[in-house]
Amino acid sequence: MAAVNHPALAAFCAAIGSELLLAQVLVRRQPTGFELRHASDREAGADTLRLVSASELRALANHTAAGEFRPIKAAPNLRAGWLCRVASDAELELALNQLYPGALADWFAIAQAERGSTSRAPVTHYREFTMRQTGMYRITTMLTDAQAQQVIRACCDARFCLKRRLWTVDALAPDTAAAKSLIPCLEPCAVLLEFARKAVRVEQEEAKATLTLAPSEVASLLAALETAVARPRASQREADLAAADNPRRLQLLREKLQGFAPVAGADAKE
Template identity: 40%
Template sequence: MMQNLTQTLADWIAGGGREMGELHVEPLENGFILHHADDALLCEVVCLQGAEAARELAHYDDAGQFRPLKTAPNLRHGWRLHLADLTELRRALDYFYPAMLGVWLGLQRGRLVTVPLRETLARQTGMYAVTKKITDAQAQTMIGGFCRSDGGCVKRILWTIAPGVPITSLPVEKFQSAAPPQRLPLLCHEACNLLVAKAREIVKKSEAPA
């Protein structure tokens, strides 16, 4: 699988691929440079080397606050990361956006399974079992706020609330998996744990005595 991912990444770059989430990939004769897409013209940056440096860069935003959601649009600025080869580039991208290369490859091969929100919540047990009680209206509002691209998450959503029940609280482009050749889209095929936790918060609040 790793070899498949590396070759797929190589093919994408050869075809002009340069952007993934908030990252820009710059091919060099001796490897690659990764930097924040906003920093193309920034001169004063911290220069780093090796895929392991990506782990720390992905953890914190510009204010030094921990980023619990790696696909939130708050990746820190002001750095250049030199990577020796495709293997290092793939590892660095996985640190920044865990599993996103594999999800994209699964979509390309027609093997990606999307999971409706109701199915995800139906699997919850223990303290999260109450999430099953969230109404469709509550779910629409929750998704519209939590998953929005401007401040929430930059992934494109592929799942629905339930079969035949689409999400209507976000712009239509939020659900488009296609992207220009130079951009590798970040895809969401199932509601994340943070959204499930938010659903629990909403249900518990609605059930609390007035």
């Protein structure tokens, strides 16, 4: 059978070396084929891990260990405790597409652009993306640049998504691979869009409370929010943006409060 010409897969396999970390998945080259496991199982003995086939990885990637659906496959909550062995480059592609759909193609598109092989990275920025929206998502254009930046920082925080965001708004810097992963994010995803819509609706609420807080109280609020974001309840549904304690909503509140945080060294008098 003629070999399939697949430049993206060939380039990715060449980049693996002896091993490569793709978000939370460690890909290790074997004498024949590759082995995939969760990065937190790096040192685990193969006999302690559950052997799964490449086609079983999709079901594994669909839910968290607590059984909640994972709407963003690059969220840093991929289950651990499994091992997948693939015999060929083509099987590796199948396995990676179950875990991180489209990641390989997006990685290759950006690698090509960075090498100058293509004229422009295929990135769609916030303004261009939201201008195309119709119906209920049209209001996402109403966020100011500063508001959009807060929304993006909150939604795409590394605690929620390991994709390296390359699109932006105004002066917001894109993510680095070191801060996130090798998987690029080329345009706002459905969760970001819904989050931006929710943020506009929050801005439009009329009965706003006015609160005067001392810097120390702002610091306490920030600390409490940080704790809540770090320890969401077990049954928390990631995409349930209507929930007041949704971690992304709490993170957005943190973003808004940051501007009022006390300057370091300016503690209140004892």
